[in-house]
Amino acid sequence: SDYLKSVFEGVISDPFTTVAGRPQSGHICLSPGAALQWKPGVHLLLDNEEVFARSLAICLANGVEYLSVRSSYLPTLVSLERLFEGVHLSYITLRWSCTNPQQDPGELLGFLKERTTPGQAFATIPGLLQHPFCATEMRLVLDDPVAIAKGISTYLRLVQHDSPQPINCIVSLELGEDFLRNLYLIRAIRLVLIQIDIAYPGLFLFYLEGHFVAEKLAEDPYKNMIALSTAAVSAVLAEIDFLSLPSASYQHQEDHDRWLRSSLHLQHILIREARLQGMRDVLAGAPYIEQM
Secondary structure, three states: OHHHHHHHHHHHHOOOOOOOOOOOOOOOOOOOOOEOOOEEEEEEEEOOHHHHHHHHHHHHHOOOOEEEEEEOOOOOHHHHHHHOOOOOHHHOEEEEEEOOOOOOOHHHHHHHHHHOOEOOEEEEOOOOOOOOOEOEEEEEEOOOHHHHHHHHHHHHHHOOOOOOOOEEEEEEEEOOOOHHHHHHHHHHHHHHHHHHHHHOOOOEEEEEEEEOOHHHOOOOHHHHHHHHHHHHHHHHHOOOOEEEEOOOOOOOOOOHHHHHHHHHHHHHHHHHOOOOOOOEOOOOOHHHHHHO
């Protein structure tokens, strides 16, 4: 943890810190001038299948590319087939997190195997790791760099290091409202993950997921859209892989469908009107300087 802390302190005081021995290939890579490619998405809670199905239909009609689903139980194969009937999951990255699984996860894993491909779908289920569709989760709050460093070192101590296949790791980053803080902390985390990839070659496949906790939203949905816009832009510029935003009317649920659409439209505005997706060198040379 002392080493990780020193890396964070170096990156925060000097954002152009050189990291020697950085791999030139792999999922986590800070390549100068690399085009931004992230998947805009939403976070959905499965506690009522009828409400979930309506929200899913809205998301699919508004260009969702990443679905982060949380549930307190594992749905049956019949439920999964009904919920995702006619949905082409080959075009969507699906992440399923179950907080308290009591049922056999075989039906969910079988559904993912039949309808998706490894690297396109992830199931985060406590105690399950040795499966191509399973993933561990490293949850970090973009606030205190020391706490982030401790979180990374704790994850490395707990995860198994003798896996015969790469371990999918979803690095779940809780975005804040401070634009610059989000930006430099995410890039600092990327540099640390690169060092981990060097130390344990081929052991991990890291995926950076940025999300905004709905409980942090205010009562005014218009104010929330400003906060979500700030968080989204900072995450995208920091080269996030997946981005999931809640409905801006989370506090009251009135006109929930409209604000859920708006959260997706916000991300597509960044793609199509701001043209951030596919843009090279959006940070005006910072990645190039990092490689020097």
